Amino acid sequence: MLYVYIALGVLGALLLWVAIDIAIALTKNPIPDLPETGRDSSGLIMLYQVLPNPESIPGSISIDEKFIDECIQPTVQYINSRYDCADFSLLFLLRLYLEYKDLLPQSNRDTIKNTFLNFKYWMDEPGEDSMCYWSENHQLIFAVCEYLAGLEWSKEVFTNSGMTGEEHRRKALERINIWLEQRFTYGFSEWYSNNYYPEDIAPMANYIQFSDDKESVERMKIVMDLLWFDVATHSVNNTFVAASSRMYANNKSSDIGGNSIKDEMKVVWKAATTEILNEYAGESTFNFNGVEFKLKLCGQMSRNFSRMIEGGYYKVPDVIRKIGEDRSPTVIKASSGLSVEDMESDGLIGQDVNQIMAQLGAETFSNHPVIENTLKYISKNNMFRNKFVNPFKYLNIKLLRLLKVPAMLSRNFTLMTNGIALSRGNVYFYRNAHYSLATAVAQKVDAFGSQGHIWTANLAPDLTLYTTQPARDDDNDKKHKDSPGYWVGNGRQPMSVQDESINITIYKIPTKKRLTEFHIADISHAFVPKDKYDHLEILNDRLFGQKGKVLVAMIANGTLAYRPYEPKGAEALMRHEKAAENAEEGKEREFDLVRHGGEYHAYITELSDTDTESFEDFKARITKNAVNFKDGKVEYSS
Known part of the structure; x- marks a missing residue:
């Protein structure tokens, strides 16, 4: 009987231990990552434009201490609140200060200085917040801001950390060198992303221009070359929408509406200056003390690059421009990024800075080889209230961790969060004078896919063609922008392969939810906006289209039919365009071509051009081609 009491006592103690940990976890509510009003940097960008050019605004407005304070306060407050992407604003605020501090009154300089002294530059520093420090682009932005701030105020004590500026400079230099080494060795984890490459270019530009460390500046230039080599080799006719590990709905749907790097590309391939980029931009309206004025202002990320180029600090090599x-x-054929297997084989799973940067930079959180390492790092740095990693608090139960339960769950069940991992991408890219076709070959087949863009055809600057298997197909409008959602990522990653102008993609359609999965969808679909094609025919399971000189055919293993025009979907995909105003216009602008039913959904896509054959000859040839769909397999001869 004594043993029974002892056993019950031990069991009770263990249950109490677990209950206490659960109770603690429930108190760790996520900190808001954004204010209700969003992030507004327009005043800061405007100030950067007018400080050296006071004649560009009405003469009744004085560029004095009050005017400058009104311009910078929204940015300063956002940074001081440590909202997500505060580092983006910090990067441009730093450029403004370093270029134009002699034009700033002392009180404004002090405001900016105190903002930098009180900032949190890395996860191991004091303070709780919901900033994303770890993704590839954020790693460099935080480190460059920390380095240059430490260089500028080297003898000052930074109030948040208690470290001197010089200590921060040295700490940041370590991370900068690690980041450069990992990009040179493994390429970019956010491979071929027209959304995130600009956010690498901007901090690289600031570092090249303002850093005093000549060795790391030269290394930064080498990695900048590699990034532009990526763009040069995965674009066509100055259009950059490639197969990528990270894209949102608008990024994948057209170069015009979603390529965030297009301004920087104009600098490289069109010799555009900041002034020219401003002319491309739409007008922004400002009002100070009742005086309204308008300015054309390009974005802050592209300004960092264009100003650095104009200063002669860097030049994209001619050979890359010619490519x-x-x-x-x-x-x-190219390979870029880091898989979990790479991390294991190269000793990149652990708590050292280089290990954490490799693991989290590749967005690898819950995969079974790393999940315990993730929990250890989040716990050590008191990060469970960070909105992005807050759900991990439910796995931070000491007894469960002692028994390796999180790793067991990840090993034996396909957790949805495993799909966040960017992994290595093996990308096949074909282009000619008229179009490009790209495929991330056999990329995490049948796994979740958070933001990956598996295959894409660039038909024109305003038109791409691709398919996805939605992660959700419910009535909530959030589905159009969620990652993964209706357009972003995939509920199940396909098997996708390519040979020159032909892509074959096969989805296994889910029938039941996996662990931690909230939604599944029994459809796949293609992005085919009717109004963007010069000629388009949908014939049951086949599509034939023409855009300029480009010809496209798609063959599915089931009927393809348009869903009615959906304004929220159109906004996510084509946010640069006005929504359809009535049902008749909506019918003409349908874009969501859907395939229902069946265990497997397969698509064959082939491109050609009118320099090679006419539309009718192309259609006749494709119609005669041998096609065989059977049990998740495809045979096609062309």
Whole structure:
């Protein structure tokens, strides 16, 4: 009987231990990552434009201490509140200060200085917040801001950390060198992302221009070359929408509406200056003390790059520019990023800075080889209230961790969060004078896919073609922008392969939810906006289209039918365009071509051009081609 009491006592103690940990977890509510009003940097960008050019605003407005304070306060308050992407604003605020501090009154300089002294630059520093420090682009932005702030105020004590500026400079230099080493060795984890490459270019530009460390500046220039090589080899006719590990709905749907790097590309391939980029931009309206004025202002990220180029600090090598201009038929095979297997084999799973930067930079959180390492790091740095990693608090139960339950769950069940991992991408890219086709070959087949863009055809600057298997198909409008959602990522990643101008993609349609999965969808679909094609025919399971000189055919293993025009979907995909105003216009602008039913959904896509054959000849040839769909397999001859 004594043993029974002892056993019950031990069991009770263990249950109490677990209950206490659960109670603690429930108190760790996430900190808001954004204010209700969003992030407004327009005043800061405007100030950067007018400080050296006071004649560009009405003469009745004085660029004095009060005016400058009104311009910078929204940015300063956002940074001081440590909302997500505060580092983006900090980066441009730093450029304004370093370029134009002699034009700033002392009180404004003090405001900016105190903002930098009180900032949190890395996860191991004091303070709780919901900033994302760890993704590839954020890693560099935080480190460059920390380095240059430490350089500028080297003898000052930074109030948040208690470290001197010089100590911060040295700490940041370590991370900068690690980041450069990992990019040179493994390439970019956010491979070929037209959304995130600009957020690498901007901090690289600031570092190249303002850093005093000549060795790391030269290394930064080498990695900048590699990034522009990526763009040059995965673009066509100055259009950059590639297969990528991270894209949102608008990024994948057209170069015009979603390519966030297009301004920087104009600088490289069109010799555009900041002034020219401003002319491309839409007008912004400002009002100070009842005086209204308008200015054309390009974005802050592209300004960092264009100003650095104008200063002569860096030049994209001519050979890279010529590669981007090449119009000859070309196949390019490239591999970039870090898989979990890479991390294991190269000793990159652990708590050291280089290990954490590799693991979290590749967005690898819950995969079974790393999940315990993730929990250890989050716990050590008191990060469970960070909104992005807050759900991990439910796994931070000491007894469960002692028994390796989180790793067991991740190993034996396909957790939805495993799909966040960017992994290594093996990308096949084909282009000619008229179009490009790209595929991330066999990328995490049948796994969740948070933001990956598996295959894409660039038909024109305003038109791409691709398919996805939605992660959700419910009535909530959030589905159009969620990652993964209706357009972003995939509920199940496909098997996708390519040979020159032909892509074959096969989805296994889910029938039941996996652990931690809230939604599944029994459809796949293609982005085919009717109004963007010069000619388009949908014939049951086949699509034939023409855009300029580009010809496209798609063959599915089931009927394809348009869903009615959906304004929220259109906003997510084509946010640069006005929504349809009535049902008749909506019918003409349908874009969501859906395939229902069946265990497997397969798509064959083939491209050609009118320099090679006419539309009718192309259609006749494709119609005669041998096609066989059977049990998740596809055979096609062309």
